[in-house]
Every structure is written in structure tokens, then in C-alpha cells.
Amino acid sequence: MANPVHRLNPLTQVFLVLAATIIGLFFGPIYWACFFLVALLVCALSGKVKGFLGVFLVGVLPMGLLMFVLQLFFSGDGRVLVDWWIFEATEGGLQNAIHFVSRLFTIATGVLLITQIADLQRFARDLEQRGVSPRATYVIQSTFLILPEMQKRAGTILDAQRARGIETDANLFVRAKAFLPAVAPLILSSLTGVEERAMSLEARGMTLSGPKTSLLHVEDSALDRALRVLAVLAVLAVIGWKVWLWTR
Amino acid sequence: MTNPAVDIRNLTFTYDLATAPSLQDVSLTVAPGEFVSIIGANGAGKSTLCAAIRGLVPHFSKGELRGSVVVAGKSIPETPLGEMARDVGYVFQNPFTQMSGVARTVFDELAYGLGNLGVPAEEMRERVETMLRDTELEPLRDRNPFELSGGQQQRVALASILVMGQPILVIDEPTSQLDPETTQDMFRLIKRARDEGRTVILVEHKMELVAQFSDRVVLLQGGRVVMQGTPAEVFSDPRCEKAGTRLPESMYLRRALAAHGVELPPHPLTVAQLITDVDAYRAGRSVASSAPEPGAIPAEPPASEALLELDDITFSYPNGVKAVQGVSFRVGRGESLGIIGQNGAGKTTAAKLINGLLKPSSGTVRLGGEDTTRWTAAQTARRVGYVFQNPDDQIFNKTVASEVGYALKRLGIPGDEADRRVAAALEMTGLTEQTETNPYDLPPSVRKFVTIASVIAADPEVYILDEPTAGQDLVGLNRLMKILRELQARNKAIITITHDMEFVSQNFRRTIVMTGGKVVLDAPTDQVFYDTKVVEQAHVDQPAFVELASHVGGAPMGLSMTRLAAAITGGESAR
Numbered sequence: 001m002a003n004p005v006h007r008l009n010p011l012t013q014v015f016l017v018l019a020a021t022i023i024g025l026f027f028g029p030i031y032w033a034c035f036f037l038v039a040l041l042v043c044a045l046s047g048k049v050k051g052f053l054g055v056f057l058v059g060v061l062p063m064g065l066l067m068f069v070l071q072l073f074f075s076g077d078g079r080v081l082v083d084w085w086i087f088e089a090t091e092g093g094l095q096n097a098i099h100f101v102s103r104l105f106t107i108a109t110g111v112l113l114i115t116q117i118a119d120l121q122r123f124a125r126d127l128e129q130r131g132v133s134p135r136a137t138y139v140i141q142s143t144f145l146i147l148p149e150m151q152k153r154a155g156t157i158l159d160a161q162r163a164r165g166i167e168t169d170a171n172l173f174v175r176a177k178a179f180l181p182a183v184a185p186l187i188l189s190s191l192t193g194v195e196e197r198a199m200s201l202e203a204r205g206m207t208l209s210g211p212k213t214s215l216l217h218v219e220d221s222a223l224d225r226a227l228r229v230l231a232v233l234a235v236l237a238v239i240g241w242k243v244w245l246w247t248r
Numbered sequence: 249m250t251n252p253a254v255d256i257r258n259l260t261f262t263y264d265l266a267t268a269p270s271l272q273d274v275s276l277t278v279a280p281g282e283f284v285s286i287i288g289a290n291g292a293g294k295s296t297l298c299a300a301i302r303g304l305v306p307h308f309s310k311g312e313l314r315g316s317v318v319v320a321g322k323s324i325p326e327t328p329l330g331e332m333a334r335d336v337g338y339v340f341q342n343p344f345t346q347m348s349g350v351a352r353t354v355f356d357e358l359a360y361g362l363g364n365l366g367v368p369a370e371e372m373r374e375r376v377e378t379m380l381r382d383t384e385l386e387p388l389r390d391r392n393p394f395e396l397s398g399g400q401q402q403r404v405a406l407a408s409i410l411v412m413g414q415p416i417l418v419i420d421e422p423t424s425q426l427d428p429e430t431t432q433d434m435f436r437l438i439k440r441a442r443d444e445g446r447t448v449i450l451v452e453h454k455m456e457l458v459a460q461f462s463d464r465v466v467l468l469q470g471g472r473v474v475m476q477g478t479p480a481e482v483f484s485d486p487r488c489e490k491a492g493t494r495l496p497e498s499m500y501l502r503r504a505l506a507a508h509g510v511e512l513p514p515h516p517l518t519v520a521q522l523i524t525d526v527d528a529y530r531a532g533r534s535v536a537s538s539a540p541e542p543g544a545i546p547a548e549p550p551a552s553e554a555l556l557e558l559d560d561i562t563f564s565y566p567n568g569v570k571a572v573q574g575v576s577f578r579v580g581r582g583e584s585l586g587i588i589g590q591n592g593a594g595k596t597t598a599a600k601l602i603n604g605l606l607k608p609s610s611g612t613v614r615l616g617g618e619d620t621t622r623w624t625a626a627q628t629a630r631r632v633g634y635v636f637q638n639p640d641d642q643i644f645n646k647t648v649a650s651e652v653g654y655a656l657k658r659l660g661i662p663g664d665e666a667d668r669r670v671a672a673a674l675e676m677t678g679l680t681e682q683t684e685t686n687p688y689d690l691p692p693s694v695r696k697f698v699t700i701a702s703v704i705a706a707d708p709e710v711y712i713l714d715e716p717t718a719g720q721d722l723v724g725l726n727r728l729m730k731i732l733r734e735l736q737a738r739n740k741a742i743i744t745i746t747h748d749m750e751f752v753s754q755n756f757r758r759t760i761v762m763t764g765g766k767v768v769l770d771a772p773t774d775q776v777f778y779d780t781k782v783v784e785q786a787h788v789d790q791p792a793f794v795e796l797a798s799h800v801g802g803a804p805m806g807l808s809m810t811r812l813a814a815a816i817t818g819g820e821s822a823r
Contacts, residue, residue, distance in 0.1 A: 145394070164654075164706065165659050199340065200345055202304065202308065203337065205334070205365055208364050214359075217369075
């Protein structure tokens with residue numbers, strides 16, 4: 001809880017990021033660049049720059065570049081900027097590409113930012129404090145915690161199949177043939193695992209009636225409430241402004 | 249008179265879709281503070297009985313329930329499942345699935361159940377702190393539960409239940425995946441709970457522990473209570489073995505000594521009792537104890553041809569942890585050996601290096617003189633078969649036969665030849681009658697034999713078995729020993745990784761002891777367990793025989809019953 005962003009109520013964090021993302025959809029690349037810099041700063045305050053930039057550079061940027069090229073050469077019309085073989089880049093195509101990619105980057109920045117700064121346990125606890133059923137918050141939390149474990153288990157199963165002579169390391173065709181032996185035991189054992197886990201959660205009183213308590217209490221301050229209202233107002237204002245522009 | 253903690257009358261339960269009841273006319277009363285163990289062969293109904301006490305049967309696993317089950321004064325069929333969490337704590341067999349999935353630290357994991365009970369935060373903190381101290385889990389308090397070893401997870405699972413403070417504890421095979429030291433840790437905690445006045449209902453295959461801790465033992469067979477009584481009454485009754493359960497090792501030892509002319513009082517439930525009986529016997533015959541002498545019985549001559557050679561193998565995981573360091577050993581054709589050591593000693597990593605699932609960071613693995621480093625795991629697998637600890641890691645076919653034959657089909661073995669091999673493997677593993685059964689309709693202990701059969705069908709030269717005895721009853725153990733003998737007779741090399749020291753001492757001439765990724769001893773089994781320094785260093789147990797023989801002392805006797813009997817009698821009546 002070292003920095004002011006982390007101190008905010010998780011729902012406020014979601015509202016702010018969501019508002020910034022929605023507003024970004026109405027603006028161009030300059031807005032995205034500003035949003036990106038703010039996101040980078042927030043991540044820096046939380047010590048999450050590496051995670052944020054890593055996913056952006058490896059996952060989002062290449063996809064954005066691909067989309068940019070496709071939009072540039074295969075959409076829009078107007079003055080021809082580049083004409084090479086069967087490819088033709090037009091002024092309209094360039095505008096489409098810039099708009100499309102800046103929206104893509106805005107959405108990606110919002111998603112990346114929230115995944116880097118949000119604390120799942122606080123978020124789930126906050127939802128419970130707001131009356132959401134602990135069963136529902138359990139599903140959200142456990143999905144994120146158990147997924148990496150499923151990955152590990154998939155590795156073990158793949159090992160078990162390789163150990164009985166099933167090739168998994170060669171070309172695509174060979175890998176495709178190994179798909180069933182790798183996936184079927186994972187699904188079957190996951191089903192058994194879900195049943196066992198449900199029983200052990202029963203043993204820990206998950207469905208016990210009566211009020212539940214927690215070591216964690218998530219504050220929802222006046223500042224949080226004000227920021228959420230501001231976020232909603234900002235979105236409504238931008239939408240209103242855009243509607244006014246269109247209908248003028 | 250106080251009300252019983254558990255009062256079951258004429259309970260018959262049939263799971264939905266099952267053709268026969270899993271429990272039949274079971275009546276059982278457990279007094280508050282009593283420690284009751286339920287024993288019986290696999291499929292006898294032990295886990296179903298435990299589930300009925302907690303209400304998982306019939307609320308969670310549906311079926312038809314007749315008779316009455318009253319626990320902590322509440323009728324189970326009429327009480328909502330969740331409500332019993334205040335009265336009954338339940339510890340399951342699988343450590344992994346007992347982690348809640350929502351706690352990022354061990355501390356939070358212990359607090360999870362208390363939160364569900366509505367315990368105020370301050371009290372919750374205090375209770376978790378106390379439990380962490382009592383269970384010696386403090387060093388793990390900030391660790392992610394999913395990143396712990398199986399043994400650590402099981403201790404956390406038990407602590408997570410103990411902290412909830414329910415008066416009744418149901419504990420279903422808690423140690424089947426644990427090494428001897430962690431098993432002792434678990435039982436220390438269970439005993440402590442009993443000493444605090446809680447009622448304990450335990451299912452466990454390790455009969456020494458059952459005999460040591462139980463006030464009463466209930467024997468189930470085919471879903472019925474065959475008998476119940478004190479451990480001495482039950483284990484001395486011939487019906488016990490007939491029902492397919494093992495006896496405490498001390499009783500087998502006493503029986504073997506009797507066959508060699510050493511008549512001791514019947515039914516020693518623990519090795520400590522047997523030692524007392526032997527001392528009394530010797531005192532009556534004026535046979536003096538003597539300190540064990542160094543030295544050992546000459547080992548078997550080394551196998552003539554090395555089939556498998558590990559030469560100075562080292563392996564580090566990507567996180568830098570050195571799992572195996574400078575390991576070298578050879579295994580000949582027809583040779584069988586055990587690898588022992590506590591969880592995390594590097595046993596499984598070494599096995600994966602042998603069958604090519606992992607590639608050594610340095611050193612070489614040779615099979616029949618050929619370096620296997622460049623082979624794919626699948627290529628190595630054709631010559632090195634590996635039976636994984638958890639059969640569910642590989643089973644996915646609809647019938648036992650198709651599961652066993654799957655790899656053969658993939659390897660391009662012609663149909664007739666594949667069918668012949670599958671039939672032979674099923675016969676060898678005792679699965680012929682289950683040929684067309686869905687493997688998931690078989691109990692896990694039998695599913696293990698399905699995976700053994702699929703390796704046998706592939707006919708490799710080297711077999712690696714990872715914890716083959718876990719969860720096996722007497723029938724399963726005997727079946728396993730028969731398979732090992734047959735494979736050895738076919739000149740196969742067999743490497744078995746296990747925590748079962750009795751199994752090692754009774755089945756393998758050679759044993760490798762690993763600790764911290766290194767081989768600390770590679771010697772004939774009849775010498776290994778006498779090396780107390782190594783036994784201590786590797787955190788393994790001495791088999792009952794060695795414990796007794798070390799106490800008796802005298803000339804080295806290895807694992808020879810004749811010599812032990814001679815040492816006890818002073819050499820008079822040994823046959």
C-alpha cells in the first residue's frame with residue numbers, strides 16, 4: 001500500500017481506468033500517448049513497469065503494427081501515398097490505420113494497467129463488502145490463482161505421455177496427434193479435482209450460514225466516492241460533447 | 249452419560265448409478281474424545297463412511313441412504329451440508345486440492361476457514377499465530393500455498409482444519425503421499441488434537457500408526473463392519489488379513505521369528521513392544537545383548553553387464569535450483585533397486601533424467617552403451633518405461649484395454665502383436681477381467697495397475713516405478729511384488745522410487761539413498777539401513793527388521809531372518 005494509487009478502493013481503480021479507456025475511444029493517438037505515459041508512471045509507482053512494458057512490447061505492439069499495415073494497404077481511399085506491386089497505401093487508409101491502432105492501444109493500455117495495479121484479493125473483498133456472494137468472488141479469485149497450477153499440471157501430463165512414447169516435440173502434425181493424450185487427462189483430472197476441492201471447501205465452511213469475516217478490510221473513502229462520480233461524469237461529458245458535435 | 253460424537257445405526261448407502269451399496273447395515277458409535285481408525289481393503293467403504301459422518305454423503309455425493317447418522321447430536325440427512333462445518337473437520341488424501349485457491353499465503357490459508365465461521369479479525373489473527381507455532385509452520389507463513397511441496401501442503405491442510413477447532417476430526421488417508429518424516433509430523437499433530445479432547449476418526453493404510461494411536465479399530469469388508477475392538481483384538485483376529493488389510497510390521501516379524509523357533513508373546517502391535525518381548529525372551533534364556541558389530545554380509549556380485557549408466561549427472565532447474573548433483577550409478581540387466589530419500593531429495597528428477605524427460609546440465613546417461621542425450625523423451629521411452637506416481641496423469645481412454653494398447657498403436661505395433669501384448673500385460677497385472685471397464689470406474693489403487701500394464705505392454709528394458717505402493721492394500725502389494733518378480737525373471741532392470749522402507753527391504757537387493765540431490769549411499773539393502781548416519785541424514789525410517797536387529801546386536805545379520813533368530817536365541821534354535 002505504498003502509493004496513492006494502491007490506496008484507492010479497487011472499484012475506484014476500475015472506474016478510473018475504465019473511464020480513461022472509454023474516453024480514449026473518442027480521441028486519437030495524442031490522447032493514447034498521454035494515457036500511456038500516465039499508465040507508465042502509475043506502474044512505475046507500483047514497481048510494475050517491467051510487467052506492463054513487457055506485455056505491451058511483446059504482445060500488443062506487434063499486433064498493432066500488423067493491424068496498422070493491414071488498415072493502411074487494404075482500407076480507405078483518396079490520394080495514393082505509396083504504390084508498390086499490388087499494394088496501395090492511400091490517405092484514407094493512413095487515417096483509418098492511425099485511428100484503429102490508437103483505439104487498440106488505448107484499450108490494451110487500460111487492460112494492462114488494471115491487471116498490473118489491481119489487487120485481486122482486495123477487489124474480491126471489496127465486492128463481498130458490497131454484498132456480492134462469497135461464492136461469486138471465490139470463482140473470480142480462484143480462477144486467477146489456479147490457472148498457473150493448471151499450467152503446471154498440463155506440463156506433468158505432457159511428461160507422462162512423452163514417457164510412454166508419445167512424441168510431442170516434433171513438427172506440427174506430430175504435436176496435433178499428441179493433443180488428445182495431453183488434453184484429455186487434464187480435463188478429466190480437473191473435473192475430479194474440482195469435485196475434491198469443492199468438498200474440501202465445504203469442510204472449511206464455505207457454505208456455512210451466518211456472517212463471514214476477513215482479516216482484510218477495504219476502505220471506501222469520500223475521495224474514492226468522489227473520484228468514481230467524477231469518472232462517470234467525465235465519460236458522460238465526452239459522450240455528450242461528441243453527440244452534440246455529430247448532431248450540430 | 250454424554251451423547252456420542254458419532255452415532256450410526258443400520259446405515260446402508262448406495263451411490264446413484266451404482267449397482268451395489270457401498271455401505272451395508274453399518275452401525276458404529278464413537279464416544280467424544282475417542283480415536284477410532286477405520287481399516288479395510290480398497291473399496292471396502294472406508295471413505296464413504298467418512299463422507300457419511302461429514303454429510304458429504306448423501307448431500308454432496310448423491311445416493312440412497314437408509315438408516316440413521318447422527319453426528320454431534322445432528323441428524324446428517326436433515327442437516328444442511330454447510331452447517332456441519334462447525335462440528336466436523338475433514339482432512340482429505342490429496343494435499344493439492346485442499347488448498348483453498350484464494351489465499352496467497354499460508355497465513356491467509358489458515359485464516360480462510362475462520363472467516364467462514366465468522367470469527368472476529370483480531371481473534372482470527374491470534375488463533376492463526378498460535379496454530380502456526382504449534383504446527384511448526386511459521387517458516388512457511390508468507391509462502392504461496394501452491395508453491396509448497398506435497399508434504400508441506402498436507403501439513404497446512406491439517407493445520408487449516410485444526411485451527412477451526414471443530415470437536416470431531418475425520419481424516420481420510422492423510423499420509424499416502426508423504427515421506428516417513430512428514431508422516432510422523434502429521435501424526436504428532438493428530439495425536440495432539442486427540443490429547444486436546446477432540447474425537448478423531450482416521451482412515452490409514454500404515455497399520456503401525458493405526459496400532460500405535462487408536463483406541464479402537466473398525467474393520468470394514470465389502471461395505472460391512474466385520475469387527476471392531478482394540479488394536480490388539482482386531483489385528484490378532486484372522487479376519488483382518490482375510491479382509492485384505494495389512495498387519496503392523498511387528499506382527500509379521502514375530503510370525504517369521506516363530507517359524508524360526510523363536511516363540512514370543514502373540515500380537516506385538518509395535519516394534520517397541522516386539523523389542524520388549526524379545527528382551528524378556530532373551531532374559532529368560534540368559535542371552536546377553538551385545539553392541540552391533542561393524543561389517544556386513546558380502547554383497548551380491550555386481551551385475552555383469554551395465555544396461556544403464558549415469559555418469560556424474562548434474563541438473564539445475566531454470567530458477568537455478570540444483571536438483572541433482574554429480575549422480576553416478578549403474579544398473580544391470582535383471583537388477584532391481586530402490587531409491588529412497590525424503591521429498592525433494594532429487595529422486596524423481598534423477599528418474600526423469602534417466603528416461604529423457606529432462607536433459608542433464610552436465611554428465612551423460614548411457615543405455616546399452618549409447619549416449620541418450622540427443623534422443624527425444626519419446627525415443628528413450630521405448631527402452632525406459634516410467635510409471636508415474638499419479639495414474640490420472642496419463643489415463644484418458646474409454647476402456648482398460650484401449651488405454652494399455654494406446655502407446656502400442658502410436659508406436660506402429662501391428663494389430664495382432666499389439667493385442668497379444670495387451671492381453672499378456674493385463675494378465676500379468678491381474679486386470680484381465682477389467683479389460684472392457686472404463687479406467688475411471690476403477691479405484692485409484694487399481695488405476696495404478698492400468699498404467700503399469702501400459703508400460704509392460706510397451707516392453708521396455710528398464711522400468712522406473714514412482715511410489716507404486718502408495719494407497720495399496722495387502723492385495724495390491726502382493727500383486728505388485730508378483731509383477732516385480734516376473735519382470736526381473738525376464739531380465740528387466742527395475743528402479744523403484746518409494747517412501748515404503750518395508751517394501752524396499754523386502755524386495756530389492758540394492759538401495760540408493762539420496763539427499764539434497766546427491767547419492768549419499770549406494771549399497772546392498774541389507775547394509776543400507778544399518779548405516780544410522782545415512783538413515784538420519786536422509787530422514788528415512790529403519791524397517792522393523794533392522795530396528796529389532798540393531799537392538800539385538802551381535803554379528804551382522806543383514807536382512808536374514810535365520811541370523812536374527814539365531815542372535816535372539818543365542819544360536820540354539822535357529823533353523
